[in-house]
Amino acid sequence: MNPWNLVLGVGILLIVTLVWFVFYYCFNPHVDEPDGGARVVGSCGDVMEIRLKFEADRVVQGSPWTNGCAHSFNCVWAAVDLARGKTAEEILDIDAAMIRRAVGELPRDHWHCASLAAETLHAAIDNYMQAGWKTTSDSN
Ligand code: FES
Secondary structure (H helix, E strand, O other): OOHHHHHHHHHHHHHHHHHHHHHHHHHOOOOOOOOEEEEEEOOOOOEEEEEEEEEOOEEEEEEEEEOOOHHHHHHHHHHHHHHOOOOHHHHOOOOHHHHHHHHOOOOHHHHHHHHHHHHHHHHHHHHHHHOOOOOHHHHO
């Protein structure tokens, strides 16, 4: 076996990993030092995460994330979009129906995606109102 094939293979693997990391980083907005956040696992097994940054009691930045399907992605993004500029109390009024309307056509068998997004948003607000965002490493 030619050793250059091994070097070439490792090089290609490193480049693919680097490109994947850059795309993952760019397409997953993040909030540094969030004031509130939550990660919720739905009954379908999908995970949603929302991180929120507040200024003067209003959301100025939010980062949605999910490992779920396109409908989950749309719903968690819509939840964060609806939260922008609102106070914590106003955000608690955002429900699954509002998220479904914001998304547009959401198939009936995916309405639970909007429910999970609303649940995640409310959990993030609950976290904000209680102790603020804590990472897993904080609890260790
Ligand atoms: Fe699981 Fe949408 S399919 S939240």
